[in-house]
Amino acid sequence: MSKFWSPLAASLIPYVPGEQPKDQTYVKLNTNENPYPPSPLVLNAIKDAANGDLRLYPDPTCSALAEKAAAYYGVQPNQVFIGNGSDEILAFAFAAFFSPSNRPILFPDITYSFYKVYAALYGIPYKTVPLDEEFRVPLDAFDEPNGGIVLPNPNAPTARYIETERFRGVLDWNSDSVMILDEAYIDFGGKSGVELVAEFPNLLVVHTLSKSRSLAGLRVGVAIGHPDLIEGLNRVKNSFNSYTIDRLALAGAAAAFDDRAYFEETTRKVIATRERTDAGLKQLGFRVIDSSANFLFAEHPDHPAAGIFQGLKQRGVLVRYFNQPRIDNFIRISIGTDAEMDTFLRTLEDVLRQDGGSAEA
């Protein structure tokens, strides 16, 4: 607490990102980063952009990148918004489409924890929709008057995917409110809802280059929606900061869309490693939720997750543990390289053996 904080700053409960520890080298499977480096085209484009032009402001409209992204998604450039990571897009979207004086917005009870944080920041009321026992999203429950909807697909941290076609009903019922579809993990096996954008002016689809394009460190996200929604995002952006994407990020992100072959190859590898890891976990007695993402969500019937998390960490393997109701017996494991996942499974076996099935680890 500080007397200098505004009542708003004092009231916030900020989001806590996964650790980026500096104390030792870990097999780092805790923040859903891609284990493969970005495409060589991306690195070259960034190197080329590192020149005297950095004295100049970047293009505030990101037009070259927006055109690339539009071509990739099969939409018009005025249906594309570029953000400094999809987190920034979400922050702008909450301000642009949701309101403190409107009905509560709806999102699942188990989901990306940033949604609550943005709602609190802007004073937007929200109501959570409980997932079923299998962590499926009951889409019928979104059929109630609301001030907006936020759904990640696949969901985080459960990794579960909803068939994109099933959103038609929700979008129809909620034609007076905006639905944000957060597709951070869609490239790992799902079908994007971008194709619904032409039909539903209330749908904003949000993508990130952080996961499937190995660019978490560059900070670029893309939103696709009706031009009116994009204009709403631009109104908010230009009331904060007109230059959210720097010259290096603009160059690197454009090159990422150029190298489709590399993107498809690394994504395919992550999916194959996920399936191997899923089988390995089941062999060790874990219950693993079906994943369409670059991570797995798993629990063991005899070994508490908190102990597994600690045991892995002591042995140099970092996964994510959420000490939250309903999911406090699960660990979330980001998919690394095959070698990293072999180390993970071997270490995990050791942890389970030492634990001996007791509550203590």
Ligand SMILES: *Cc1c(COP(=O)(O)O)cnc(C)c1O
């Ligand atoms: C990782 C993630 C994001 C944020 O991605 P950035 O583009 O790196 O800001 C947004 N939503 C979900 C569900 C995520 O998992």
